[in-house]
Amino acid sequence: MRIVLALWNAPPELLTDESLAKLKADAVVTSVEEAVRRIHRIIDPEEATVVQQAPVPDNDAERVDALKATGVLEGNKREALDALAKRAADVFNTSVAVITTIDKDREYFVGQSGKLPDAITDDTGTLLPMDREHAICNYVLANDKTLVVSDIERDPRFADNETIEQWNVRFYAGAPLRAADGLIIGALCILDSAPRTLEANEIALLETMAADVVANITTSDADEVASVKSAPAASSTTVGQEVPQ
Structure with a gap:
């Protein structure tokens, strides 16, 4: 029994x-x-x-091609994406925020706000890629929408995941990074060491910030130079901004 x-x-x-x-x-x-x-x-x-594993989307090959076309895996956007991750962590007052991309077999961390002491990293504290099947963000792809896990320890899909356990986090929220034609190439994720929830307006804000991340990833260097010379549009959020109540 x-x-x-x-x-x-x-x-x-x-x-x-x-x-x-x-x-x-x-x-x-x-x-x-x-x-x-x-x-x-x-x-x-x-x-x-x-x-309970995340199913592979029908358009996965097309989605992976869209990711590779951005060139983000080459690391040339790292500084800007780290800054966007830090902005997300500051806005939501979480332990850390990461920007992930997922190819056919692996999840890559192309931006992060800080270090996760118990996670697998290189000598600089940068998170190393993990197998796609172990990634929470893989469920964002599969479900085609923002995923909020209020308490990882209460969700059997992730509570027994040894890789995630190394991160020592309890809360996860990930908003999809939608490239051209709505293809999801990754997620903007906020993580915290204590359980918590997000209100509808907070989820909307996270999704807006994810759109900012995609805009950065898909903007060419030439476009960036042009945008600096012209009057830039106001950012959707600012570092230290309070989440609307």
């Missing part, structure tokens, strides 16, 4: 591994959605792992 204990509006202290052992339950869930995924993993873990 396996026991799954459902607790609605449970205080955090009841959701720890220590409390789980005291309650003699195989799992504690806080929502119906979590219950379905947890029970599936208990009954048939291999099938659940496959079913």
Whole structure:
């Protein structure tokens, strides 16, 4: 017999591994959605792992071609994208923000606001690519919309992911980076060490900032020079800007 204990509006202290052992339950869930995924993993873990993976979009080859056409993987936009990631972290007051792109097999971090101490990085603290199947942003591609995970530890799709666990984060929100024809090449993501939620207007703001990122990625160096000489359009957000309430 396996026991799954459902607790609605449970205080955090009841959701720890220590409390789980005291309650003699195989799992504690806080929502119906979590219950379905947890029970599936208990009954048939291999099938659940496959079913709960993000499906590959039908237009994936076209999407990968669009990513490669931007040239962003060559690293020539790194400084500007790091600045945009920092702006996102400041606006939403999160531990870190990253800008990701996903090709056929790998997720690449083309911009980040700061270091993640326990993550796999190079000597400069830059996040190294990870397998696409382990990337939360892969679900942004698959679902074709912004993804908000209020508490990673409560979502079986990610709670058992060793790569994500190294990041020591609990909250994730990723807005798609839509290139030409609506093809999604990656995501602008904000991450925090504590669970949290986003209001509808905050999600809209994150999506607006993601559009700013795409504009930077798809702008050629010549266009950048031209835009400097002309009167630039006002930015949609500024560093340190408060999120509208």
